[in-house]
Amino acid sequence: MNRHIYDCQEGCPVESTLQFISGKWKSVILYHLFKEQVCHFGQLKRDLKDCSQRMLALQLAELEQDGIIQKNIYQEIPLKTDYTLTKFGKTLEPVVLAMSQWGTYYNQLAKTESN
Amino acid sequence: MNRHIYDCQEGCPVESTLQFISGKWKSVILYHLFKEQVCHFGQLKRDLKDCSQRMLALQLAELEQDGIIQKNIYQEIPLKTDYTLTKFGKTLEPVVLAMSQWGTYYNQLAKTESN
């Protein structure tokens, strides 16, 4: 948790939040997890088209380290893994929801303006 | 607006939102603007202790380009400038608010756990 540079000495709450979700793709991953409940690596790779496999693995690892998501490995052939939100991770729902709602509003706006 | 790499072809709303606020310090700047209504450069520089002057200027410029904040210059000596939210920028309040609320919750949590 000291990989980020935000100084929380003064306890700025937004900086605290950013420590967890400021990774380049984290909130998008969380968005999909809130929608699907369970996600597989390959599925996320398809959804996040512009996120490289390496980046996806890194972001997932950080989210797991931070206790936001849980990784479940099934020893089958071919290998199978899935990711779910932890109880702690689920508390982030209002944040992700607000982001998704604003994005929906904006997409609508952008569409009507282009007409 | 093509400085970010998020692909919104499929209209992922979270990615749309990130196009505007994913800059390293943007949401913190917005947080202060929602609190203070009006902010000066030097004041922000003091508040965002770990954000360099260069970064602060860059982030403010991007927010201005995106129509989220407005820059007001007063031709006095010494130079004076302030920043306010545009009408469009104000629509982001629920997002910033959700982040600040979660951060407050987390700070509380972290404090009680350290005892």
Next chain:
DNA sequence: CAGAATCCCACTCGATACTG
């Protein structure tokens, strides 16, 4: 005070190849 310009290093991140 409020920035712009320049320099330059560290690290990010994509591409590719490999593994259980």
Next chain:
DNA sequence: CAGTATCGAGTGGGATTCTG
């Protein structure tokens, strides 16, 4: 399928200096 390892180009971003 679900990753890890390695490498190298590109960029982020700090330090410093300069200006109106």
